[in-house]
Amino acid sequence: MAKTKPGRKDLDSYTIKGTNKVVRTGECVLMRSPEAGKPPYVARVEKIEADHRNNVKVHVRWYYRPEESIGGRRQFHGVKELFLSDHFDVQSAHTIEGKCTVHTFKNYTKLENVGAEDYFCRFEYKAATGAFTPDRVAVYCKCEMPYNPDDLMVQCEGCKDW
Numbered sequence: 001m002a003k004t005k006p007g008r009k010d011l012d013s014y015t016i017k018g019t020n021k022v023v024r025t026g027e028c029v030l031m032r033s034p035e036a037g038k039p040p041y042v043a044r045v046e047k048i049e050a051d052h053r054n055n056v057k058v059h060v061r062w063y064y065r066p067e068e069s070i071g072g073r074r075q076f077h078g079v080k081e082l083f084l085s086d087h088f089d090v091q092s093a094h095t096i097e098g099k100c101t102v103h104t105f106k107n108y109t110k111l112e113n114v115g116a117e118d119y120f121c122r123f124e125y126k127a128a129t130g131a132f133t134p135d136r137v138a139v140y141c142k143c144e145m146p147y148n149p150d151d152l153m154v155q156c157e158g159c160k161d162w
Contacts, residue, residue, distance in 0.1 A: 011048040014056055014093050021099055023048070023058075030097045030117070031060070039065075040097050042082055042119060048093070056093035061085065063102060063121065070130030080108070080118060083125035083132070 013024045023029055023045055030040035043060035050056045063082035066073040082102060100117040108120030124133040 007052045008049045011050055011056065014048050014058065014096070016096050016098065017094055019098070023093075023096060023099060028063075028100050028102045028119075029058075029060075030100050031091060032095045032097050042100060042102065043089075043091075044084070044102070046088065057090050058093050058096065059088065059090050062087045062089060063119070064125055064127070069125055078120065080114065080120055082119050082121050083123045084121050085125045085127050087127045 013022045015022050025045055025047060028042060028044050031043055032040055042063040042065075043058075044063070045058050046061055047059035048056065049059070062085050064085050064087075066077040066081060066083070069083060084102075098117065100119060102119045102121050103111070105120050105122035108114070108118070111118060125131075126133075
């Protein structure tokens with residue numbers, strides 16, 4: 001983690017303006033888009049700091065939606081799918097709208113109820129090159145596509161394939 005600059009202090013948490021929700025390092029947040037009508041951006045908070053005037057900044061690592069990636073949204077991408085990027089940034093804490101949870105793909109598929117603040121991530125994304133890690137995932141079905149948790153899949157009783 002980067003050292004704090006003179007005149008700044010690291011904070012353990014930040015209370016989202018107008019709420020009683022507390023954000024801590026390592027948690028995921030929804031950040032207001034500067035464009036009206038666009039959904040909020042999703043980021044993981046890496047560090048929270050205040051300057052000598054008590055202006056609070058958050059160091060974040062951005063999640064990208066499939067449509068924001070070089071390859072765009074594909075058929076197998078779930079509606080709530082995000083990619084953890086290598087894009088880091090510093091933003092005013094006042095742009096935080098709320099908290100959210102970014103689950104692993106495995107944990108997301110086990111959720112009984114998916115809430116508005118639930119997302120999942122199965123890939124890391126290099127913003128400059130468009131490369132993904134892992135670069136392959138298991139494929140299923142006759143369509144030979146990766147599993148999309150938004151689509152119903154049925155297992156064949158004979159061959160046990162999905």
